[in-house]
Amino acid sequence: MNDVVKSALAMMGVAVFAGMLIILTHASLSASAPGGAASSASNGVTLAKDSAASHPAEVK
């Protein structure tokens, strides 16, 4: 294989590795954050329960 092609492939491979590393870190941090995608549904439920508990008359 041509040396230039080898070099280009190596750089592409490293760039993909670096990009994947950054994307995966960002995704895992977003998922674990309090306002992140994974926990937003449960937060919504908690907020609704709190609201019902603090305003019982309105709920009735």
Next chain:
Amino acid sequence: MTAGEFGRGIFAQNPVFRVALGVCPALAVTATMADALVMSGLVMAVLAASNLAVSITRNLIAQRVRIPCQILIITAFASMANMLLLNRSPHFSAALGIYVPLIAVNCLILNRADAFAAKNKPIASLLDAIVVGIGFTVALLACSMIRELFGNFSLMGQKVIPGHQPFLALTTACGAFFSLAFVLGLYNYFMAQKGKEKA
């Protein structure tokens, strides 16, 4: 790696004192010991990860593109460190500021990747990263201890000498140069004394 080589990497071949690598963070983020400790931890983590990755891929990457590839690898790990710090400790992220993303172009990390990791096996590269990282930590802690102790009369945020006016100039940029010069002077004095004893 023997104990002698380990000690030599930390003191006699200290990256900051002996070859003046990584002086930029040594001057910029040593106003307090806590900042210096977090910065050195981040640099050590990025150094270890990038040394390991560069060493593992050393036979796959062509010689002519090795430096751009090493910079890409280091940048990826530095970005990871930046994101993790921003997420886990926004206080330190704000305190360290631009110097965390700038780990990507830290000449200490680039030097170890090209001079050592690109020519040695992964375990040896990892050990080299740990030794150089400890040396960097020692240098940063020495500078920050002087700056925090005399600039704020405190250590790790705890007041040591209450009721007196501290030398606030030491917490400024010029104070960083003075403290680094003082630590370098002490280091050179002790190394010269050690050389005389051996002779």
